[in-house]
Each structure stands twice: as C-alpha cells, then as structure tokens.
Amino acid sequence: MLLRRPHRLRLLSSTTTNRSPFPLTVPLSHPTYIIWSSNTSLGKTLVSTGISTSFLLSPSSSNPKKLLYLKPLQTGFPSDSDSRFLFQKLSSLSLRRKLPLFSSHSVLLSSLPAAKSFKPNDFSLNVSHEMCELGFYEDRKALEDGNVAPELVSETLYAWEGALSPHLAAEREGALVGDSELVKKVERRLKTDYWKMVLRGEIGWFLCGGDCRGRLGGISGTISAYESLKLRGYDVVAIVIEDHGLANEIPLMSYLRTRVPVFVLPPIPQDPSNDLMEWFDESSNVFNSLKDIMLEAYLERIRRLNEMPRRAGDVFWWPFTQHKLVPPSNVTVIDSRCGENFSVYKVRNKEYITQQFDACASWWTQGPDATLQTELARDMGYAAARFGHVMFPENVYEPALECAELLLDGVGKGWATRVYFSDNDSPTESCHELMVLALKGSYHGDTLGAMEAQAPSSYTGFLQQPWYTGRGLFLDPPTVFMHNGKWILSLPEVFHSGTPEPEDITFRSRDEIFLKSRDSSNLAGLYSSYISQQLSQYSTLSGTKLIGALIIEPGKKYISLILLFDIIFLLMLVNECQQCKIPVIFDEVFTGFWRLGVEAAAELLGCVPDIACFAKLMTGGIIPLAATLATDAVFNSFTGDSKLKALLHGHSYSAHAMGCTAAAQSIKWFKDPITNLNITSKNSQKILLRELWDAELVQWISLHPSVSRMLREDDIYCRPLGNVIYVMSGPCTSPEFCTQQLLKLHTKLEEFTQVKPNMEII
C-alpha cells in the first residue's frame, strides 16, 4: 500500500474488506474488528490486549476460543512490536490468572535494516522482492500435545525499522509492498476460524473506534476520527477513552447520542517499569463489556443479514418485478458498493461477503471508481451541511450555478444557452407539444407522460399503463448490431425495395459505421426520402394533429433489447426536422457523459439539437438530478409579459444543491485526465474516452450461445434482456478491470452451458 501510486494510497487505507478495490471474499463465520485511534501512541495496543484478555483469559467462559491478532504494518521494529507486546502480556496474564493459554507470535517479513537489527548475526536473510523473509516464530504451550492449534495467534506481516509512517519507512528502507500483495496476505488470515482483531488496520468492516489520551483536543480529535471513518462507510461499534478526570465522555456522548457507546478506562500508569498487570485487572470490567458489545454487534449483524432476503420479500414492492417469481433465495443482499463493485452477502456452507461487478451500472447511473466515490462522499457531506436543499426559482447558489455553467460549457457547448433542472431522469419536461415524432422501440423514461412518447409495446398495454395512448408518429428505424462477430445493418421492410448495396449493410469494423462518407451514400438518400414522405403523409392524414417535436436517443434503442440505431438515419431525421422547423430533442439520459466515448453523443452525429436531456451519469450516479438544456430560441418562446406564458412546471427538488454538487464534481472528474486515466486528447481541441472493452473479447462473447440470469449468483451482477447481455462500466474504470470482467463473463457462460444446456431464456 506504499507510496508507489500516491493517487491510490488513501484508497486502501480508506476501504473495508468488503469495499476493497481488489476482489476479496471474506467469511463472516467469526467477528473481525479493526482497532483504530485518533492519533499514535494512544493505547491501541493496550486496548487490543485488554480485549484479548477478556476473550481468552476470562475465568467464567469455558468454550474453547481462538483469537488472531494481526498487525499488518509495524514500524519502529524491532524495538517496537505490538504483536510481541500483546503476546507477552497475554502470557504473563495467563500465569497470573492461572488460566492456561497456548499462544504464538510471529513476524513474517521485514525491511533489510529491520531484519539486521532483529538478527544482527544472521547473514542468510532471504530477501523476497524488496522485503526479507524474517520468518520469526515463538510460542508458549499450555498443553503437552503439540498438535493443538494455538488459542492466540499474534502476528506482524511487515516490519520496518524507522519509527515513521509506513509509507516513509518503506521508501527510506527501500522495501515497498504492493497493495494487492498485502490484501492477499490479510485475506488469507481473515479466512481462518479465529476471532480477528486488526490493528489500525487497512482491512476490516467492524470497528472499535480509537481511544483518546490527549487532554485538550481529545474530544475534537475523537469526533474528527469518527467522522473520517463514517465518511469512508465504516461502522463504529464502540469508543474507548482513558480517564483523565476531564469527563471527556460527557461531550462525546452528547455528540454521539445513543449511536455508539463510550467506555472509560482507568488512567494508564506512565512509569515504564510498571508491568500493567494491576491495570489490566482494574480494567477487566471495561474490557469484558467491550468484548460483549463486539460479540453482540457481530451476532446482530449476521442475524440481520440472514433475515434481509425474507424481510425484503415481505415489505418491498420492487419495480419491474413479478414478486411471485422472486423467492428469498433469489434476493441479492448488498452490503455496500465500492466503485464498480457491489459487496454481496452470501451463504454457501458458510456466511461470507464477496464482490460482484455491477455490470448494469445500477441502471446505467454509475460512474465514479472507488477513489472518486470516497471523494464524492465527502462532497455530499459538505453540500448537505452547507446547503441542505434550497428552493430554486429566482434564487442562485453556487452548486446550481457551477453545474449549469459546466453543462453549457460541456454537453451544451455550441448550441445550448439555458439549463432547466428537474429531479428525476424522465426527460419529457420540455416536451410540451402536441404529438412527438419518435422511433419505434424507443424508451424515454417511465413517468406516465414520458411513456406517451413511446411506441406501443408490451410495456404500454392495458395492464401496465391503462392511460397510454401513444401520442406520436413512430418511425421504423434501421439498426446495427454485432452478430457472429460481424457488424450488420438491419433495414426495416420499408427500405427493402430500395435494394441497398451489399457494402452498405455489412461493416468490417465498428468504426466503419461512423465513417463520414456514409452521409452522402445512396442509403442516406433512401433514408431521407422515407422520412420526408412520412412527415408529409402525416400532415395530410392526421387532421388537426401537429408534430411538436422530434425526440430521439442519439445512439441506442432500448426496450427489452439494446441495439444501435444507424447513425446516418438519425442524422437524416434531424436534418429533415430542422428543415421543417420541428424542434429536435436529444434524450441523452443514457448516452450523455462518455457512455459512447464522447461527452455528449450529439458529437457522434455531427449535428446539434434544440433541446437535450441529461441525467444518470451526470451526478456520478450518486443521487437523482436531471437537466434539460435548451437553445435561446426555445427559451425565448416562453418569455413574455404574462406569467402564464412561462413554463409553470417544476419539481420540489429542482436544482437541489446536493445533486448539483455531485454533478459539478462528476462532470469535471470525468473529463480531467488526472482523475480519469481513460481520457485522451490527441490534440488540445478534442477530448475522447479510450475504448475500455476489448473488441476481440466482446466479439468472442457475442458468439456464445448461452445467456443466463444465473450470472447474478456469481461475481457479476447482470440483468440480461432477452438474448442480450449488457455490461457497463464507469468512464474511469480501468480497461484491465473491464477485460477481467469479460473473461469472467465468458467463463460463466461456459460453465452455465455445461450445467443447464436447456435453460429457458428470460
């Protein structure tokens, strides 16, 4: 976790096991806690020793118990060693209390300077990577039988000599450790059948908050530490402080109210010759209570996790779900999300938490990776504290203004002059015209009004939408898709008479579809005349009905399938409408903000709309917010002396400060090469997102015969639609991660085909 990649440094130190950017599977069969403190030398080791004593050396308890004390990173070694301190104190207390204990102590790896201090005469030290294999082990057996496993395992993974922050000590001693190596070592230990305590750890999900020994500043330091842990998604189960006669627990408890109990330890003797035995005896009541609370919180958590599927089935009404088809065993228990991954609770023989790639990007909303999620969390706290929500009309506040300016300078650049905010992602707020021109199979959101702009389908039938009438002229669009590894253009029947050339309907690569030369092909002419013929036919036959606007998604079509429209058709459609003065609306709710490799998909089309709607990724997917951008002409058509000419519609949360804060940050992050390593700019003019999904792998998978819901059972969370699997990452996701997911996907499809070759496709 050391200074190799400073951008990632805080990532590891800020994530819990189940929230690590590395794929981790951690069993929950025993409690795992981190002991944290608000500063150094504040007694974390003493507290760990006290809890261990309560657990292992309490006369009342009879069951065999096992405890692992893990110090992942020790600096100041060998003069300082927390794992040795704990091992020695427990041994002494075992003798003092006449309770036998089989305990072991080991130090795995260290820097060369630390190793030389520790074993000055050993010149055979084995340097593995940049660390020495120290392999130190000692134990104290309580039984003759050497085959019994130790009841206490106290272990240091990595040690350095300098009494400095680990990142500094590692750098100075030329002994760096990689993130993934450390995580793997810790993960292996978390899988053992022991209670675990990790000291000031980088890893874990339950926490025992730090003690505070400082006099002045002890209260605020503890509160700040607590808040920093909360801002990283940690749960804190208890706080321990030392008694200095200052009654610091009173303001702490007032701040924490009933959320977290505060324990007060007797003053710690400052005389270095004091062996602390009496202090441990005096403190045993506190440590016993602390241990009980840790056990209780663990059991409560497991109970809750186990009950969640049943309780969810009892009280939730999930959207898009036939509840009769969802038994409790199909319910996914999501313990947290970290960047692109869910952490999911499962029971398969044992309880455990494992990571699942959220391939749906939670309904296409998710953008930030793990690092940016943490930053966004802090900004959400800030925006809530500074603004909460403030109402919008005739008001201005920084997040709304910054967000509007970023939108006009980004996705609206060159055409939009106004931003209208709403609080969800159905984009028809500005679609206030009589009939719409739209494409068959399109889907523009799920409010009753937005559904009217959708051609008839099984989602608009009487059972689903008894009010639906479908107020539009719906055209049949040509689509492109990959099949058997080739890109193919599928033309609706109406174009079949035009007999397009073979080179018009197959493409060697995806890039060919977007070639500028296609704009003037025969096919483009065919499209154009079909569209103008449809428009003039409608105006003749429809009586009083008028087309008020064209609404299209500039890039994909979705309703139970995902396909790409032929971009040339869209371009011809926009041209025709703009010639007829029909306002053009781009629904960029899905396509906006880099989903198609450019900030606004309009860039791909090479034309601009009059109105465009954005949502989902705009806030980094953290909370709902939508924005509709409009040209001056559209805006001015609502300007007048009468209030009744204005757009008198809006939402309670129009331009809410938290949404605008999230949007302002996400819009900036996604296009900043510092925060998004996938951003490239060949020349200073054009910013592009590199391809994240390996084309060959995608092709390989597209050839696979099997698609299944079973994917959700494993480490990819997918919602296949018909025979289409869609897999989505954020704009900042690394291509390596994407490749891993594609490989996993293929493996799962393979496995599944072997197990259930005849499964029904849902």
Add this chain to the structure above:
Amino acid sequence: MLLRRPHRLRLLSSTTTNRSPFPLTVPLSHPTYIIWSSNTSLGKTLVSTGISTSFLLSPSSSNPKKLLYLKPLQTGFPSDSDSRFLFQKLSSLSLRRKLPLFSSHSVLLSSLPAAKSFKPNDFSLNVSHEMCELGFYEDRKALEDGNVAPELVSETLYAWEGALSPHLAAEREGALVGDSELVKKVERRLKTDYWKMVLRGEIGWFLCGGDCRGRLGGISGTISAYESLKLRGYDVVAIVIEDHGLANEIPLMSYLRTRVPVFVLPPIPQDPSNDLMEWFDESSNVFNSLKDIMLEAYLERIRRLNEMPRRAGDVFWWPFTQHKLVPPSNVTVIDSRCGENFSVYKVRNKEYITQQFDACASWWTQGPDATLQTELARDMGYAAARFGHVMFPENVYEPALECAELLLDGVGKGWATRVYFSDNDSPTESCHELMVLALKGSYHGDTLGAMEAQAPSSYTGFLQQPWYTGRGLFLDPPTVFMHNGKWILSLPEVFHSGTPEPEDITFRSRDEIFLKSRDSSNLAGLYSSYISQQLSQYSTLSGTKLIGALIIEPGKKYISLILLFDIIFLLMLVNECQQCKIPVIFDEVFTGFWRLGVEAAAELLGCVPDIACFAKLMTGGIIPLAATLATDAVFNSFTGDSKLKALLHGHSYSAHAMGCTAAAQSIKWFKDPITNLNITSKNSQKILLRELWDAELVQWISLHPSVSRMLREDDIYCRPLGNVIYVMSGPCTSPEFCTQQLLKLHTKLEEFTQVKPNMEII
C-alpha cells in the same frame, strides 16, 4: 457556548457566522478567517502572528491596513494569552523591521480565578453575570497623534484560568457564557473595518486550515480535521504544516489534489528562550504567499457573489417563473442554509451576509433544524461512501429495508403492507387506472401523468400543458378557512339548497372543525348523498369510462391558493368509495410527517386508504425520494405467474441508498422526543406534535390587509399566493422561533402598507 445545553454544544462549535442558529448579519467588506488546527499547541498562534506580520509589516505594501485578531475564548490565562503573544511579537517585529505600527491589546472578561491571578491586588473587580469585567487594555503607539485608530487590534473576549477545554474551565470556575452573548460580541467585532482573524474560532466562514506538528499521525489528523470542517459546510483555503523532514505535504497534496494549497513552514525552534525573530524572517515568504491566497480567495468570493444574479439570469431556466419579470436585482443569492434559515448575500451600501427565514420550507420539503442538518450531513457522507447508489429490484440493502420498515410501522401502521419507492414526489406511480375521482382545485404533482389527475385550471391550459385532457371526475369540495379571525365553512353552490344550520358553517375554534360529533351531523348526510349521487350519475353517463381510484390530499387543497377541505366531506368521500370498492389513494406528499401535527394526516380523518404517497419531509428534505405504501390487496392484484402482470415501472433511483438513509434518520428523529422537543405523548399510545404557531398571532396577521412579495427582500423568504401568505417550519422548530417569525411578518406587512399602499398583488 458552554456546557449549559450539551445538546447544543456542538451546534455553535460547528456553524459558521452565516450559518449560526442566531440571527446574524455580517458585512463582507473585509476578509474574515478562522485559523484552525487539528490539535492543541500546534502553532495556530504562530501562524496567526506570521500572517499578521505579512499583512502589517511587509515593506513593499504602502496602503494603510487594519487587522483585528480575535481570540474569543482563552484558557490557561493569564500565563497563556494568544492575543498578548501576537501583540508582543508584532511590536518586536515592528521595531526590528523599523516599520512603525500602532497596535493595541485588550482582554475583556474573565473568570474570577483568572482575574485574581491577573490582578492579584485589585479587589474592585466588577463581576458581570458570571464573568469579571477585566477591561484590560494596553497599546504601543507609533505616532504622536493619539486619534488615529490602531492598525492592529489584538483582543481576547473571555478568559479562564484552567488550562482545559473552555467548557470544562468555565464549569470549574463557575463562569459560564451563553451562546447568544458570545455571538453578539463576536458579531459586533466582525462589523469593524478590519481584516479579521479568529483563532480556533467558533465563528467565521473562510478558513485557513490547521497545521500539523505531530510526526506519525500528522497526515491522518490533518485529513480528519479537514473532513470534519467540510462536514460542517466550511471552505478551507489553505493548509499549513511544519517541516519535520517527513515530507508530509506529499501525501497531503495527493489527498487534496488541487483543491487546497499546502504550505510548509521551517522547523519551529523548540528552545523557550528563542524569541523567534529569525524564524519569522525565514518564514516570511510562506506567510506572504499565505496572505496573498487569503486575499485572493476573499476577492474571488466577493466577485463571484456579485456576479451570481446576472449569471443566474443568463443560464438558468427557473421553473414556475416568467423570466422577463425577474431582473437581476430580484434574484436571491443563497450562500448557505442552516436549519430553518437561508444565509443570503445582499448589497445595500455594503456587501453583507444576512439570515432569512425560509418560510416556504423550500417547497415544503424542509424538516431538520440546524443540529439535525449537521447530523444528516454526516449520514449523507456515510451513505455515499458505503453504498453510493445501488439498484433496487430483487435486491436488499440496509437503508432501503430500514426505511421501508419505519414507514410501515409509522405512517402505514394498521393498513399498509408494502412500500414502493420512486425518486420524486409526484405520487401517481400507482394510479394506473382509467379515470380518477378527485377534487377540484387539487394538485398532485407536476409530471405530465400526475397533472391528468387535476381538474382544469390555468396551469393545465394549452400553453402550459398541451397534452392535458383531465382524466377524472372532479367533485366540488367544501372548504374551511379563517377570515377576520373566524373559521368559516364555504359550501359549493350544490349544497346551498340543503340550507345547512348556522352552527354547521361557523366555528369558534379550529378544534371544533375536527369534532367527532360532526360525523353524524346533517351536513355529513348532505355530503354523503351528494357524493353517491355524483358517482351513480357518472357511471350512467360516462359510457365505457370507469372510476379507477379516488385520489385526495387528506388536509389541504392547493393550486394558487391554500385552503383546508372540510374534513367531514373527505371522510364521507372515503366511506362512499370504499363501499363501491373504489381504491382510495391519499396524497400525503405535503401532509405526511407532522405537517398537520400527526405523523400521517390520515390519523385526522379517522380512516385508512388503500394506497398513500409520501415524499418531501420524508428525507428531512435533503434529497428527493418518494414512497408509495399499499395494502396487501393492492399488491396482490399485481401478483401472478406472468411478469407482464407485475408493475413494470420504476425509476433509476428507486430506493436509492442516500435517500433511504436520510428518510430512515428523519422519520426517527421527527418522532423522538430527544431530537424533537416538540413531540408530546399524553399517554404512551398517541404521539403528537405540539402547536408551533401561536393561534392569536396567526389570527392577528390574517386580519392584515397587505401581502407582498417584498418580504423576500428582508429576513423572511416568502412566496405569497394570491392574498395568502404561507409560513412553514420544520417539525423540530422551536415555537419561540415561530413566534419571532410571525412578529417579523406582521412588522413587515405594516411597513409595506405604509410604503406602497397600492401595490399590485401578484
């Protein structure tokens, strides 16, 4: 700010001037900064002294400058005194640099023990309240002319003898200081024409973050302190650390990226006899840059605040707004919100920030007071870090489950078994039937579908809503209102033939309207027969149209006016519908969660719905989330073997974790007597909210002839509707605060009548 009200303790220490719970007006004519640190004895005073030196004793600068250094609370006095230290160092540096300086130093009040230590022979010390008027003053004049004001004013407001946290020292020395007294004193000083620096202050809005002198732990301590400040809505303009050769600035800068600059000071001499003169010389480059950044940030902030109205007018498309009628001078610049108040930027001769009561509760969404807003901010950060957003169908995660369970156990108790979540507050998601039965003048939200359930009005005309058809049977409801101090029932024409008794149409008090005995009055019978006659007439005349549901707001009617429906009429309506098996929908988006003194307004009616919709206050108003509760019968009507029978509608952010977290907290806080002092429970069964608005005052104001938009210019933010002013607080707002607002409102109405007696009512 001391331990008198522990619940409020953190409130003051966590709010900025413009976010104080006390009404404050603070000019922005000069910069004001707080110097903060991540712990005690970490050099805040040194940094303050260095910045002061750069400002006042820099040879290059020629303009006259004035600086106020304020230490609001000093403990360890008189041996410790930051204001004296700064005064003395500046005096010495003035001599050393041969730059004349007129400086003063004063200590205003202290505890008796501190005063006795300071002036051991003075027995005439004047004890004011619990503090002594110390009134100590000293100065060093650089000029002969005694009339010139000092260039440096260094001042301590309150001092205690014990070297402890102020709350402890104050308690032990029997010398407490009230929050409002302290705020008033600081406010007076902030109004002077000086640059201001407040040390470790409780007050201020710009911040210069703390330095960190600790070795190990310095990085995390600084980051934690920074995060705690962000979680309270503070902006940090710079961070200063001391050089220990550990390069702590590297990880700090990596964490902060470009957000905040980090300055490194030369090591501070540890020898107490060192007068630090050389150290200040060595550090002058750092302090000059720091001063420049502070000045730049201040100027940038003022520039931005001044530009905001014009820029907002250029880029925003506000809902419900005719932009032609909003000149930049009418735009409200909201700098922040704190509980019930906005902090608003104004320019009247000078620039300043002042507080405005948000009487609209930002479109009826706001609930938390200042304390709960801070708590909610932390929870928002936690939820974002732990969950971000995770998609809902077939999934379960803690915030959604907790929120659903709280809803079913609260507003849905006794009838609802299922919760359907959506992400905004238009409640018609479950209103998927053919025609609705609704009341004229009702308003159920502003999506296109929701507006169909609304009777025709100027908001549904062609210009506003060309798709509107009004798919419902709309009944004419009786309403009650206060006029000339009396409660009157207004009956629609249809009831006039029934000649109700006079005692049926006037009420001596509001409580009379809710009397149980009215259920069996003649009027109730009249209502009943009107409703059943309307229903049977509709089923005869409407051909194939069927009534699918009744939708009502159980308590108020809104569309350009706010009135109360006669509750008996609503009850009769529900009874009739339930007899005819017409599902009953309560739109509790506005009324839910204590707006009418009970958690669900349904309690007032004494009957239950089949479906009810909640939003707004549900999340404490911090972010959008809506929930629809339904009975088992409604839920089961969507259950079947076919997916097509399920409710296949939803939003991307259904049950989003941050919304559910906010809702779970708010629902609990609003009904907990510990967090909401307005909650009373006469017996353990029934929880009620006490009346917050003084009835006599409301009556007095209702008699006032004048209602005006000008209110927004002053310290109440109102949006009057016709001749109705509505004023709204959160459930936790103190009745004293409400009374203050009513008094102010009346004063403003008075003033306004005198100024513009003929203003047009908008």
